[in-house]
Amino acid sequence: MDQKSAITIGIPRAMLYYRYGVLWKAFFEELQVPVVISPPTTRELLESGSSIAVDESCLSAKIFMGHVNALLGKCDAVFIPRYSSLNHNAVFCTRFEGLFDQTRNVFRNTPQRFISCNIDEKEKSSEETAFVSLGRELGFSARESKNAYARAWKADQRQQKLWAKEQEALAAKPGRKILLVGHSYILSDPYLQKPIIGWLEENGATCLRADRMDRVKARKACTGFSPTCRWIMNEELIGSTVLWKQKADGIILVSAFPCGPDSMTNELLTRRLKDIPLMNLVLDAQTGTAGVETRLESFLDIIQFRKGEEV
Numbered sequence: 001m002d003q004k005s006a007i008t009i010g011i012p013r014a015m016l017y018y019r020y021g022v023l024w025k026a027f028f029e030e031l032q033v034p035v036v037i038s039p040p041t042t043r044e045l046l047e048s049g050s051s052i053a054v055d056e057s058c059l060s061a062k063i064f065m066g067h068v069n070a071l072l073g074k075c076d077a078v079f080i081p082r083y084s085s086l087n088h089n090a091v092f093c094t095r096f097e098g099l100f101d102q103t104r105n106v107f108r109n110t111p112q113r114f115i116s117c118n119i120d121e122k123e124k125s126s127e128e129t130a131f132v133s134l135g136r137e138l139g140f141s142a143r144e145s146k147n148a149y150a151r152a153w154k155a156d157q158r159q160q161k162l163w164a165k166e167q168e169a170l171a172a173k174p175g176r177k178i179l180l181v182g183h184s185y186i187l188s189d190p191y192l193q194k195p196i197i198g199w200l201e202e203n204g205a206t207c208l209r210a211d212r213m214d215r216v217k218a219r220k221a222c223t224g225f226s227p228t229c230r231w232i233m234n235e236e237l238i239g240s241t242v243l244w245k246q247k248a249d250g251i252i253l254v255s256a257f258p259c260g261p262d263s264m265t266n267e268l269l270t271r272r273l274k275d276i277p278l279m280n281l282v283l284d285a286q287t288g289t290a291g292v293e294t295r296l297e298s299f300l301d302i303i304q305f306r307k308g309e310e311v
């Protein structure tokens with residue numbers, strides 16, 4: 001079958017794209033499958049997603065639907081992998097398991113095709129198994145798919161190391177440092193991050209990111225703090241916070257409304273971290289980032305006051 005050269009894959013620039021996007025793009029590029037990425041989030045894109053998504057969706061899922069909407073008709077198939085588990089104790093938020101089916105349902109009246117693969121180690125479907133089977137579905141041989149995955153995995157590992165190194169360099173910088181604890185799809189989304197990271201940096205603070213620390217070290221560090229946390233990304237965020245809090249002057253927990261995993265783990269962090277200024281920022285589709293600046297300003301004042309600097 002020469003489906004190989006004929007298909008263009010669309011990838012929504014949202015949710016797990018900010019964690020696995022390097023791997024996904026490298027996999028398709030290795031197979032020489034053209035990829036289209038949806039444009040960066042804007043207010044209009046968020047509003048289009050909010051109007052289509054199921055009401056109960058979190059802000060991130062609403063933004064995701066806006067990105068899928070932006071890809072309609074621009075690719076042959078939109079790629080939405082199902083990430084379920086990496087091992088028995090490390091699972092993803094259930095929204096990632098349901099995202100493919102939910103999206104297909106939301107866009108059921110359009111001719112758009114969707115493709116997926118299942119990453120579910122608990123069910124013996126590793127990431128490699130999932131991507132090799134995706135490659136086969138696209139018309140490539142098992143060997144071609146396996147090689148493409150191996151190279152994509154290496155590219156992903158390089159990117160992770162680079163991020164962790166960047167954070168170490170930022171932590172070593174002099175001056176006020178704020179540790180941001182939030183999922184990559186919030187902290188890397190240009191629309192959501194600008195009023196937070198952009199504002200803090202403009203006002204002289206260095207932003208450390210808990211989502212960009214060494215994942216293995218972070219998961220280990222979480223075990224001593226919360227041995228029962230099973231959501232893999234929250235586990236990493238908790239562990240990073242534990243490891244990096246002494247380098248920071250303040251911590252900001254950033255989450256999307258209504259997020260089940262964050263509501264539990266942020267509560268845990270708020271109760272347990274008593275020796276450092278901590279602020280909770282919850283973003284939703286209505287207010288978006290309005291009012292964030294005022295809160296950040298007061299937070300920096302508190303830090304300055306605490307350090308005995310003039311406010």
Ligand code: SF4
Pocket residue numbers: 058059060061093094095096183256258259260261262
């Ligand atoms: S972890 Fe929270 S923000 Fe992320 S997909 Fe799940 S509910 Fe949404």
